[in-house]
Amino acid sequence: MQRFPPTCGSTADSLFSSLSCSSSSGSSSSVDWRVALPRTSEQSAPRIVVDDVRKQFRLRHTHSIKETALAAVRRRPLSTEFRALDGVSFEIGEGESVALLGFNGSGKSTMLKLISGVLSPDTGRVLTRGRIAGLIEVGAGFHPDLSGRENIFLNAAILGMGKKETEARFDEIVAFSEIEKFIDTEVKHYSSGMFLRLAFSVAIHTEVDILLIDEILSVGDEPFQKKCLARIRELHAKGKTLVVVSHDLDMVSRLCERGILLRDGKVRFDGPSKEAVEVMRA
Ligand SMILES: Nc1ncnc2c1ncn2[C@@H]1O[C@H](COP(=O)(O)OP(=O)(O)OP(=O)(O)O)[C@@H](O)[C@H]1O
Known part of the structure:
Protein backbone atom coordinates (compact mmCIF):
# COMPACT_ATOMS: atom_id res chain seq x y z
CA MET A 1 0.00 0.00 0.00
CA GLN A 2 1.35 3.39 -0.91
CA ARG A 3 2.54 5.61 1.89
CA PHE A 4 0.81 8.96 1.96
CA PRO A 5 2.50 12.35 1.89
CA PRO A 6 3.40 13.89 5.26
CA THR A 7 1.70 17.13 4.23
CA CYS A 8 -1.77 15.70 4.81
CA GLY A 9 -4.12 17.76 6.97
CA SER A 10 -5.01 16.76 10.47
CA THR A 11 -8.62 15.66 10.19
CA ALA A 12 -10.29 12.88 8.29
CA ASP A 13 -12.23 15.46 6.25
CA SER A 14 -9.20 17.40 5.06
CA LEU A 15 -7.26 14.18 4.45
CA PHE A 16 -10.09 12.90 2.38
CA SER A 17 -10.34 16.00 0.22
CA SER A 18 -6.58 16.15 -0.38
CA LEU A 19 -6.25 12.49 -1.28
CA SER A 20 -9.37 11.73 -3.23
CA CYS A 21 -8.13 13.93 -6.09
CA SER A 22 -4.86 12.00 -6.42
CA SER A 23 -6.70 8.69 -6.57
CA SER A 24 -9.45 9.82 -8.90
CA SER A 25 -8.14 7.52 -11.59
CA GLY A 26 -9.18 4.63 -9.43
CA SER A 27 -5.58 3.68 -8.82
CA SER A 28 -3.78 3.81 -5.50
CA SER A 29 -0.77 5.39 -7.13
CA SER A 30 -0.03 8.35 -9.34
CA VAL A 31 3.47 7.08 -10.23
CA ASP A 32 3.72 7.38 -13.99
CA TRP A 33 5.98 4.38 -14.76
CA ARG A 34 3.31 1.97 -13.60
CA VAL A 35 1.37 2.36 -16.81
CA ALA A 36 -2.35 1.71 -16.56
CA LEU A 37 -3.57 -0.83 -19.09
CA PRO A 38 -6.54 0.40 -21.13
CA ARG A 39 -9.98 -0.54 -19.83
CA THR A 40 -11.52 -3.39 -21.79
CA SER A 41 -14.58 -5.57 -21.47
CA GLU A 42 -12.64 -8.66 -22.56
CA GLN A 43 -12.62 -11.17 -19.72
CA SER A 44 -9.24 -12.51 -20.79
CA ALA A 45 -7.41 -9.17 -20.81
CA PRO A 46 -4.53 -9.21 -18.31
CA ARG A 47 -4.83 -7.33 -15.05
CA ILE A 48 -1.06 -7.23 -14.51
CA VAL A 49 1.77 -7.31 -17.04
CA VAL A 50 5.37 -7.52 -15.82
CA ASP A 51 7.69 -7.10 -18.76
CA ASP A 52 11.42 -7.78 -18.46
CA VAL A 53 11.71 -6.03 -15.11
CA ARG A 54 15.04 -5.40 -13.41
CA LYS A 55 15.52 -3.88 -9.97
CA GLN A 56 18.84 -3.21 -8.27
CA PHE A 57 19.60 -2.03 -4.76
CA ARG A 58 22.79 -0.42 -3.53
CA LEU A 59 24.36 -2.33 -0.66
CA ARG A 60 26.56 -0.18 1.58
CA HIS A 61 29.65 -1.80 3.08
CA THR A 62 30.58 0.93 5.55
CA HIS A 63 28.66 2.48 8.39
CA SER A 64 31.04 5.05 9.87
CA ILE A 65 33.34 7.84 8.65
CA LYS A 66 36.35 5.81 9.87
CA GLU A 67 35.29 2.74 7.88
CA THR A 68 34.63 4.88 4.82
CA ALA A 69 38.11 6.43 5.07
CA LEU A 70 39.75 3.01 5.56
CA ALA A 71 37.86 1.53 2.61
CA ALA A 72 38.93 4.48 0.44
CA VAL A 73 42.62 4.03 1.46
CA ARG A 74 42.44 0.27 0.82
CA ARG A 75 40.55 0.90 -2.43
CA ARG A 76 37.68 -1.27 -1.35
CA PRO A 77 34.24 -0.43 -2.77
CA LEU A 78 32.06 1.59 -0.41
CA SER A 79 28.99 -0.06 -1.87
CA THR A 80 28.00 -2.63 -4.48
CA GLU A 81 24.93 -3.09 -6.61
CA PHE A 82 22.67 -6.02 -5.85
CA ARG A 83 20.18 -7.23 -8.44
CA ALA A 84 16.98 -8.23 -6.62
CA LEU A 85 14.99 -8.80 -9.83
CA ASP A 86 16.65 -9.79 -13.05
CA GLY A 87 14.57 -9.86 -16.24
CA VAL A 88 11.26 -10.94 -14.70
CA SER A 89 8.29 -11.28 -17.06
CA PHE A 90 4.78 -12.65 -16.53
CA GLU A 91 1.15 -11.76 -17.07
CA ILE A 92 -1.70 -12.23 -14.62
CA GLY A 93 -5.21 -12.43 -16.02
CA GLU A 94 -8.48 -11.22 -14.55
CA GLY A 95 -9.71 -13.43 -11.74
CA GLU A 96 -6.46 -15.40 -11.39
CA SER A 97 -5.06 -16.27 -7.97
CA ILE A 115 3.05 -4.05 -8.82
CA SER A 116 1.55 -1.89 -6.07
CA GLY A 117 3.50 1.19 -7.16
CA VAL A 118 5.56 1.59 -3.99
CA LEU A 119 8.76 0.95 -6.00
CA SER A 120 9.63 1.62 -9.63
CA PRO A 121 11.63 -0.74 -11.86
CA ASP A 122 15.09 0.26 -13.10
CA THR A 123 14.26 -1.18 -16.51
CA GLY A 124 11.25 -2.94 -17.93
CA ARG A 125 7.58 -2.18 -17.39
CA VAL A 126 4.86 -3.01 -14.91
CA LEU A 127 1.37 -2.46 -16.28
CA THR A 128 -1.80 -2.82 -14.26
CA ARG A 129 -5.50 -2.51 -15.01
CA GLY A 130 -7.99 -1.65 -12.28
CA ARG A 131 -7.93 -0.61 -8.67
CA ILE A 132 -5.22 -2.18 -6.52
CA ALA A 133 -5.16 -2.73 -2.77
CA GLY A 134 -1.79 -3.78 -1.40
CA LEU A 135 -1.43 -5.29 2.06
CA ILE A 136 2.33 -5.35 1.95
CA GLU A 137 3.87 -3.84 5.06
CA VAL A 138 2.39 -3.71 8.53
CA GLY A 139 1.33 -0.12 9.19
CA ALA A 140 2.04 1.18 5.68
CA GLY A 141 -0.57 3.66 4.54
CA PHE A 142 -1.42 4.65 8.12
CA HIS A 143 -0.67 7.99 9.71
CA PRO A 144 0.59 7.33 13.25
CA ASP A 145 -0.88 10.51 14.75
CA LEU A 146 -4.38 9.87 13.46
CA SER A 147 -6.99 7.65 15.04
CA GLY A 148 -8.20 4.37 13.59
CA ARG A 149 -11.38 6.18 12.51
CA GLU A 150 -9.43 8.87 10.59
CA ASN A 151 -7.12 6.29 9.08
CA ILE A 152 -10.09 4.37 7.70
CA PHE A 153 -11.07 7.48 5.71
CA LEU A 154 -7.45 8.01 4.68
CA ASN A 155 -6.94 4.42 3.49
CA ALA A 156 -10.29 4.32 1.74
CA ALA A 157 -9.43 7.57 -0.07
CA ILE A 158 -6.06 6.14 -1.17
CA LEU A 159 -7.99 3.18 -2.59
CA GLY A 160 -10.23 5.57 -4.50
CA MET A 161 -13.35 5.34 -2.35
CA GLY A 162 -15.60 8.40 -1.98
CA LYS A 163 -16.37 9.98 1.41
CA LYS A 164 -20.08 9.02 1.30
CA GLU A 165 -19.19 5.46 0.26
CA THR A 166 -16.73 5.22 3.17
CA GLU A 167 -19.30 6.59 5.61
CA ALA A 168 -21.85 4.06 4.36
CA ARG A 169 -19.43 1.16 4.93
CA PHE A 170 -17.76 2.53 8.05
CA ASP A 171 -19.67 0.37 10.55
CA GLU A 172 -19.06 -2.81 8.52
CA ILE A 173 -15.34 -2.00 8.24
CA VAL A 174 -15.03 -1.50 12.00
CA ALA A 175 -17.13 -4.59 12.77
CA PHE A 176 -14.97 -6.81 10.55
CA SER A 177 -11.79 -5.48 12.18
CA GLU A 178 -13.18 -6.20 15.68
CA ILE A 179 -11.29 -3.22 17.14
CA GLU A 180 -14.31 -1.03 17.93
CA LYS A 181 -12.92 -0.20 21.37
CA PHE A 182 -9.73 1.31 19.90
CA ILE A 183 -11.20 3.05 16.88
CA ASP A 184 -10.65 6.54 18.34
CA THR A 185 -7.13 5.74 19.60
CA GLU A 186 -4.13 7.05 17.64
CA VAL A 187 -2.79 4.16 15.58
CA LYS A 188 0.78 4.70 16.88
CA HIS A 189 -0.48 2.78 19.90
CA TYR A 190 -1.76 -0.15 17.77
CA SER A 191 -0.13 -3.58 17.71
CA SER A 192 0.87 -5.08 14.35
CA GLY A 193 -2.21 -7.34 14.47
CA MET A 194 -4.45 -4.31 14.95
CA PHE A 195 -2.89 -2.58 11.92
CA LEU A 196 -3.55 -5.70 9.88
CA ARG A 197 -7.16 -5.85 11.07
CA LEU A 198 -7.87 -2.29 10.01
CA ALA A 199 -5.94 -2.39 6.72
CA PHE A 200 -7.46 -5.71 5.65
CA SER A 201 -10.94 -4.60 6.61
CA VAL A 202 -10.72 -1.37 4.59
CA ALA A 203 -9.26 -3.21 1.58
CA ILE A 204 -12.00 -5.84 1.42
CA HIS A 205 -14.77 -3.27 1.80
CA THR A 206 -13.44 -1.29 -1.17
CA GLU A 207 -14.25 -2.07 -4.78
CA VAL A 208 -10.76 -3.31 -5.66
CA ASP A 209 -9.91 -5.37 -8.73
CA ILE A 210 -6.51 -6.62 -7.58
CA LEU A 211 -5.55 -7.60 -4.05
CA LEU A 212 -1.84 -7.95 -3.21
CA ILE A 213 -1.06 -9.66 0.08
CA ASP A 214 2.40 -10.14 1.55
CA GLU A 215 3.23 -12.11 4.70
CA ILE A 216 1.22 -9.50 6.61
CA LEU A 217 -1.55 -12.02 7.38
CA SER A 218 0.87 -13.88 9.62
CA VAL A 219 0.71 -11.09 12.22
CA GLY A 220 -2.99 -11.77 12.77
CA ASP A 221 -4.14 -14.28 15.36
CA GLU A 222 -5.49 -17.62 14.14
CA PRO A 223 -9.22 -16.79 14.21
CA PHE A 224 -8.63 -13.53 12.32
CA GLN A 225 -6.37 -15.27 9.78
CA LYS A 226 -9.13 -17.81 9.11
CA LYS A 227 -11.66 -15.01 8.69
CA CYS A 228 -9.31 -13.21 6.25
CA LEU A 229 -8.71 -16.38 4.23
CA ALA A 230 -12.46 -17.03 3.97
CA ARG A 231 -12.97 -13.44 2.76
CA ILE A 232 -10.07 -13.75 0.27
CA ARG A 233 -11.70 -16.89 -1.15
CA GLU A 234 -15.02 -15.03 -1.49
CA LEU A 235 -13.29 -12.18 -3.32
CA HIS A 236 -11.61 -14.64 -5.66
CA ALA A 237 -14.97 -16.35 -6.31
CA LYS A 238 -16.29 -12.91 -7.31
CA GLY A 239 -13.57 -12.64 -9.95
CA LYS A 240 -11.02 -10.48 -8.13
CA THR A 241 -7.36 -11.00 -8.99
CA LEU A 242 -5.12 -12.12 -6.13
CA VAL A 243 -1.35 -12.09 -5.78
CA VAL A 244 -0.18 -13.64 -2.52
CA VAL A 245 3.26 -13.97 -0.94
CA SER A 246 3.59 -16.43 1.91
CA HIS A 247 6.00 -19.01 3.29
CA ASP A 248 3.02 -21.14 4.30
CA LEU A 249 3.33 -23.27 1.18
CA ASP A 250 0.40 -25.58 1.95
CA MET A 251 -1.91 -22.63 2.55
CA VAL A 252 -0.92 -20.77 -0.63
CA SER A 253 -1.06 -23.85 -2.81
CA ARG A 254 -4.65 -24.40 -1.60
CA LEU A 255 -5.56 -20.72 -1.99
CA CYS A 256 -3.91 -20.06 -5.36
CA GLU A 257 -4.22 -21.97 -8.63
CA ARG A 258 -0.97 -20.66 -10.07
CA GLY A 259 2.50 -20.37 -8.59
CA ILE A 260 5.38 -18.24 -9.84
CA LEU A 261 8.64 -19.38 -8.27
CA LEU A 262 11.39 -16.79 -7.99
CA ARG A 263 15.00 -17.75 -7.33
CA ASP A 264 17.81 -15.20 -7.24
CA GLY A 265 15.52 -12.61 -8.79
CA LYS A 266 14.57 -14.75 -11.81
CA VAL A 267 11.41 -16.72 -12.63
CA ARG A 268 12.34 -20.42 -12.23
CA PHE A 269 8.87 -21.91 -12.59
CA ASP A 270 5.45 -20.61 -13.59
CA GLY A 271 2.54 -23.04 -13.53
CA PRO A 272 0.11 -24.83 -11.22
CA SER A 273 0.82 -23.80 -7.61
CA LYS A 274 1.16 -27.38 -6.36
CA GLU A 275 3.87 -28.07 -8.95
CA ALA A 276 5.58 -24.78 -8.08
CA VAL A 277 5.73 -25.88 -4.44
CA GLU A 278 7.17 -29.28 -5.48
CA VAL A 279 9.85 -27.55 -7.58
CA MET A 280 10.66 -25.27 -4.66
CA ARG A 281 10.94 -28.18 -2.22
CA ALA A 282 12.96 -30.37 -4.61
N1 LIG B 1 15.53 -1.25 -0.01
C1 LIG B 1 16.44 -2.20 -0.16
N2 LIG B 1 17.76 -1.92 -0.11
C2 LIG B 1 18.71 -2.87 -0.30
N3 LIG B 1 18.41 -4.17 -0.56
C3 LIG B 1 17.11 -4.50 -0.61
C4 LIG B 1 16.06 -3.55 -0.41
N4 LIG B 1 14.86 -4.20 -0.55
C5 LIG B 1 15.17 -5.48 -0.80
N5 LIG B 1 16.50 -5.67 -0.84
C6 LIG B 1 17.21 -6.91 -1.11
O1 LIG B 1 16.62 -7.51 -2.25
C7 LIG B 1 16.53 -8.92 -2.09
C8 LIG B 1 15.11 -9.36 -2.29
O2 LIG B 1 14.34 -8.88 -1.20
P1 LIG B 1 12.81 -9.23 -1.05
O3 LIG B 1 12.34 -8.60 0.22
O4 LIG B 1 12.09 -8.91 -2.29
O5 LIG B 1 12.87 -10.82 -0.89
P2 LIG B 1 11.73 -11.83 -0.45
O6 LIG B 1 11.72 -12.92 -1.46
O7 LIG B 1 10.44 -11.11 -0.23
O8 LIG B 1 12.32 -12.36 0.93
P3 LIG B 1 11.60 -12.90 2.26
O9 LIG B 1 11.01 -14.23 1.93
O10 LIG B 1 12.73 -13.01 3.21
O11 LIG B 1 10.60 -11.88 2.68
C9 LIG B 1 17.07 -9.21 -0.68
O12 LIG B 1 18.42 -9.66 -0.79
C10 LIG B 1 17.01 -7.89 0.03
O13 LIG B 1 18.03 -7.75 0.98
Missing part, protein backbone atom coordinates in the same frame (compact mmCIF):
# COMPACT_ATOMS: atom_id res chain seq x y z
CA VAL A 98 -1.29 -16.35 -8.02
CA ALA A 99 1.23 -17.24 -5.33
CA LEU A 100 4.66 -15.63 -5.58
CA LEU A 101 6.98 -18.25 -4.13
CA GLY A 102 10.66 -18.39 -3.28
CA PHE A 103 13.13 -18.61 -0.45
CA ASN A 104 14.20 -15.61 1.66
CA GLY A 105 15.62 -12.81 -0.47
CA SER A 106 14.42 -14.22 -3.80
CA GLY A 107 12.62 -10.97 -4.72
CA LYS A 108 8.94 -11.68 -3.87
CA SER A 109 8.24 -8.57 -1.79
CA THR A 110 10.16 -6.39 -4.22
CA MET A 111 7.95 -7.73 -7.01
CA LEU A 112 4.76 -6.98 -5.04
CA LYS A 113 5.99 -3.46 -4.29
CA LEU A 114 6.59 -2.88 -8.00
